[in-house]
Amino acid sequence: MLRPKREKKTEKVKLSKESIQQAKKIFQYLKPYQISFLIGWIFLILSTGMGLLFPVLMGKLLGGSTTQSVSPSNLQWINLNNINNVALALFILFALQAIFSFFRVIIFTKVTENVLRDIKTHAFSRLIYMPMDFFNQQKVGELSSRISADITQIQETLRTTIAEFFRQIIIVLGGILFLFFLSWKLAFLMLATVPVMSIIAVFFGRYIRKLSKIAQDEMAASNVIVEESLNGITNVKAFTNEVWLIGRYRTHLNSIFQLNIKSGLWRGVFASFIIFCIFGAIVFVIWQGLLLTQGKNPELSMEDFYSFIFFTIMMGASVGSLPELFAGIQKAVGATDQLMRIIGNNSEKELMKGTQKPLINGSVEFNNVHFSYPQRSDINVLKGLSFSAKPNQTIALVGSSGAGKTTIASLILRFYDTTNGKILINETDINDIDVEFLRSHMAYVPQEVLLFAGSIRENILYGNKTADENQLKDVALKANCLEFIEKFPEGFDTQVGDRGIQLSGGQKQRIAIARALLKNPKILILDEATSALDSESEKSVKQALDNLMKERTSFVIAHRLSTIKKADLILVLEQGIIVESGTHYELLKNEKGLYSKLIKLQNLE
Ligand SMILES: Nc1ncnc2c1ncn2[C@@H]1O[C@H](COP(=O)(O)OP(=O)(O)OP(=O)(O)O)[C@@H](O)[C@H]1O
Ligand SMILES: [Mg+2]
Numbered sequence: 001m002l003r004p005k006r007e008k009k010t011e012k013v014k015l016s017k018e019s020i021q022q023a024k025k026i027f028q029y030l031k032p033y034q035i036s037f038l039i040g041w042i043f044l045i046l047s048t049g050m051g052l053l054f055p056v057l058m059g060k061l062l063g064g065s066t067t068q069s070v071s072p073s074n075l076q077w078i079n080l081n082n083i084n085n086v087a088l089a090l091f092i093l094f095a096l097q098a099i100f101s102f103f104r105v106i107i108f109t110k111v112t113e114n115v116l117r118d119i120k121t122h123a124f125s126r127l128i129y130m131p132m133d134f135f136n137q138q139k140v141g142e143l144s145s146r147i148s149a150d151i152t153q154i155q156e157t158l159r160t161t162i163a164e165f166f167r168q169i170i171i172v173l174g175g176i177l178f179l180f181f182l183s184w185k186l187a188f189l190m191l192a193t194v195p196v197m198s199i200i201a202v203f204f205g206r207y208i209r210k211l212s213k214i215a216q217d218e219m220a221a222s223n224v225i226v227e228e229s230l231n232g233i234t235n236v237k238a239f240t241n242e243v244w245l246i247g248r249y250r251t252h253l254n255s256i257f258q259l260n261i262k263s264g265l266w267r268g269v270f271a272s273f274i275i276f277c278i279f280g281a282i283v284f285v286i287w288q289g290l291l292l293t294q295g296k297n298p299e300l301s302m303e304d305f306y307s308f309i310f311f312t313i314m315m316g317a318s319v320g321s322l323p324e325l326f327a328g329i330q331k332a333v334g335a336t337d338q339l340m341r342i343i344g345n346n347s348e349k350e351l352m353k354g355t356q357k358p359l360i361n362g363s364v365e366f367n368n369v370h371f372s373y374p375q376r377s378d379i380n381v382l383k384g385l386s387f388s389a390k391p392n393q394t395i396a397l398v399g400s401s402g403a404g405k406t407t408i409a410s411l412i413l414r415f416y417d418t419t420n421g422k423i424l425i426n427e428t429d430i431n432d433i434d435v436e437f438l439r440s441h442m443a444y445v446p447q448e449v450l451l452f453a454g455s456i457r458e459n460i461l462y463g464n465k466t467a468d469e470n471q472l473k474d475v476a477l478k479a480n481c482l483e484f485i486e487k488f489p490e491g492f493d494t495q496v497g498d499r500g501i502q503l504s505g506g507q508k509q510r511i512a513i514a515r516a517l518l519k520n521p522k523i524l525i526l527d528e529a530t531s532a533l534d535s536e537s538e539k540s541v542k543q544a545l546d547n548l549m550k551e552r553t554s555f556v557i558a559h560r561l562s563t564i565k566k567a568d569l570i571l572v573l574e575q576g577i578i579v580e581s582g583t584h585y586e587l588l589k590n591e592k593g594l595y596s597k598l599i600k601l602q603n604l605e
Helices: 017-023 026-064 083-127 132-137 140-182 184-231 233-238 242-293 302-344 405-412 435-439 456-461 469-478 482-487 505-519 535-549 584-589 594-601
Strands: 364-371 382-389 394-399 420-425 442-445 523-527 553-557 569-574 577-582
Touching: 017 302, 026 083, 026 140, 026 302, 083 140, 083 302, 140 184, 140 302, 184 233, 184 242, 184 302, 233 242, 242 302, 364 405, 382 405, 382 420, 382 569, 382 577, 394 405, 394 594, 405 523, 405 553, 442 505, 456 469, 456 505, 469 482, 469 505, 469 535, 505 523, 505 535, 523 535, 535 553, 569 584, 569 594, 577 584, 577 594, 584 594
Parallel strands: 394 553, 394 569, 442 523, 523 553
Antiparallel strands: 364 382, 364 420, 569 577
């Protein structure tokens, strides 16, 4: 069946000991703001505590207005006999609650925003230092959307959910205390019915939502059939599959039908449940309460009875909201757990411990280097490579796709560690060199040039943020891009668009070259810098490259062999092995060699 898989969007989060342990790390971010946070909590407790007085006062107000108010009340300690006074007290109560809540919300928001800013900064600065292998294992798009979803979840929870959760808990617990204080008999009766009913109602509601979610998925699947069939109508007709498709569509419609009937049934049950059980339970409690107020010597005063009713309503609402709030906190713990695990991965700094800062003069030596990518350790990408590049030489890497050229570049940049064998930079083991120091002497023009959204100026200055206008113009000239930049009305301030989409491939490549040139590196790596160019732009990029390769060691990876004729050393790679090496003319001598073959294929002799 071609049915799309049902997406599991609402992953069940379970609180495990380990995830709670991870989630606890959130406290380290809260620490700098702990005093504000504490004050926030005090306001929360104050405003909730005030809230608990509301039913008491309402009881006074309503009960006091009746003639039976002479009956003894359990809450005589609030000495308010006059209804006007009670009303006034209620207003004062609301005013205080309003003030407390105001400060609570502000403080929680402020603390949350601070914490989030810190977490985001920390997460980003951890991420950006993760080793390349980390990014191979994670899909980058997924990673960033997951992190932002996690952070949103944490934000929501810190700002409101936790506070709300505890507020409701205080209401429930405080409410229970008050209820027992008012009348233990009635309290027992009430607790045995109303909260139980509200919890059942919540789970009921969830079950019904789940049913309709399944029905929706099924609906989506059936829509796919219609869409596919109409889009591919020529196929449908040519293969005379109409009847088969109608059959498939009907099967889906039938199961949607069944599901909706089922959920309708449950909705009916739910409605009757609410009407009969919940309202029934409330009426039952009210009835029993009223019974207690009867007689000459009632067990319960009217005032207390009203208070009781208000407490019951308040608690009912609180209990009903607890499961959702708890689910929110659960999700936030899951989100924090995930985020902390990502942040907790070892960064390059922790993994690459080299500290030496030797003179980098451009000499690079590979000594029997073996390599396999960490997550595909069974496939050997490089199998015992040895070569040496002397300062200021140009080394060309050629070979078929997948031979391992980009991999060599990655190893020189120390994106990965070799599996076996050594790489020496000016006779120092690359593993002993401080990785940032090493890379600060290298420039890389990758296979796929990526410009950042911003101006051309910003993109070139990426190579050296302190360069001045003259240097900028100079490198632009050498990279053969000054001409086209100056043709733009806004010159260097022209925006390149997201990922540089407003420029042509060749223009982007020349800007990337200018960027590399501005860095003035000792070691330069060009991966297919002339791919995707027409011969006119290739010529101008080639010129730019020739300028770029002076006075530094350059590794040039190229499919177009015309660009590497002048190289001091050409390494011909096949499946991770150097099969031939030498200069262009030396290699041509071996007529049966791979290089000669490639040259012939490109008609380049
Ligand atoms: N990040 C990675 N994780 C795992 N395997 C990889 C990774 N990058 C490359 N490979 C594998 O390593 C081998 C060499 O790849 P590499 O990118 O070095 O080839 P290349 O010579 O640059 O090819 P091309 O000319 O197509 O750019 C390939 O078999 C490829 O599948
Ligand atoms: Mg490559």
